[in-house]
Amino acid sequence: MSSVSQKIFLKMNYWLLKTEPGTYSWDDLVKKGSDMWDGVRNYQARNNIRQMKVGDMLLIYHSVKNQAVVGLATVIKEHYPDPTAKEGDWSVVDIKPVRKLAKPITLPEIKANTKLSQMVLLRNRRLSVQPVKKEEVSILENMAGEKFK
DNA sequence: GCCAACGTTGGC
DNA sequence: GCCAACGTTGGC
Numbered sequence: 002m003s004s005v006s007q008k009i010f011l012k013m014n015y016w017l018l019k020t021e022p023g024t025y026s027w028d029d030l031v032k033k034g035s036d037m038w039d040g041v042r043n044y045q046a047r048n049n050i051r052q053m054k055v056g057d058m059l060l061i062y063h064s065v066k067n068q069a070v071v072g073l074a075t076v077i078k079e080h081y082p083d084p085t086a087k088e089g090d091w092s093v094v095d096i097k098p099v100r101k102l103a104k105p106i107t108l109p110e111i112k113a114n115t116k117l118s119q120m121v122l123l124r125n126r127r128l129s130v131q132p133v134k135k136e137e138v139s140i141l142e143n144m145a146g147e148k149f150k
Numbered sequence: 151g152c153c154a155a156c157g158t159t160g161g162c
Numbered sequence: 163g164c165c166a167a168c169g170t171t172g173g174c
Contacts (some may be wrong), residue, residue, distance in 0.1 A: 022167085064172055077154075108173080119174050127156055 003147070014057045015133040015149070016049060016133055017122060018096075019071070022063045027072045027101065030061065035077060035097035038130075039085045046130035051080045052090050058131060058149050060141070068108035070141065073099040073149055106144050116140050 018038065020026065030036055040049050059074040078095035086095075111117050117140055121131035133141075143149055 019172090043158095068173075125156085126154095126173070129171085 012054065012056075014054065015051070015058060015060065015135070015138050016053060017060045017131050017133050018063050019062045019064045019129040021065045026063065027061050027098070030072075030074065031098050031101075035095060036094045036126070037084075037095050039083050039093045041091060041093070041130060042089070043087075043127075043129065044130055046081075047090075047092050049095055049130040049132060053079060053094050056081060056097070058099075058138075061098075066093075067105075068101065069105035069109075070145075071105045071145070072101040075099050075114060102145050103147060104145055106141055110144060111141075114140065114144070 015084055023103075038050070041050060053076045055076050055078065057076045059076065060070045061072045061074055062068070062070050074096045075093050077097050080092040080094050082092060083091040083093045110124060111120065117123070117137060120133070121128055125131070
């Protein structure tokens with residue numbers, strides 16, 4: 002591994018993005034090729050968006066129906082003001098899909114794994130943009146049977 | 151479809 | 163600044 006790619010690897014952070022597939026699904030993102038992650042109207046979620054860097058890995062999670070991490074995406078443009086916000090101080094990032102997971106990681110599977118009991122997904126079910134710890138990523142990778150890169 | 155949990159708003 | 167009322171998210 003070159004020192005440059007090593008730096009990028011070390012700095013890369015992981016985030017989980019929730020979306021209701023009935024409104025906007027993984028397939029919609031794939032169809033678009035890339036998209037602006039807009040409509041976030043929660044301060045904590047917005048602050049997480051503002052911490053995202055180009056190259057960060059995003060776990061796309063379907064809420065409500067067939068709850069599962071279904072695919073991987075990546076940040077291609079760092080935060081800028083949300084053009085869909087009529088008022089307030091909101092931000093978006095641009096993202097693009099990387100690939101669908103061969104085997105989605107379902108919410109019941111995540112809940113069943115005691116090592117994942119501290120995940121924000123389980124502890125703050127309303128937060129739509131959340132950080133995922135490296136240790137949690139490793140466990141999720143094992144469950145999915147593939148590396149998230 | 152219900153409702154618990156949480157965030158936000160606004161009256162005081 | 164507290165907190166009741168309200169709105170929304172998302173698991174079940």
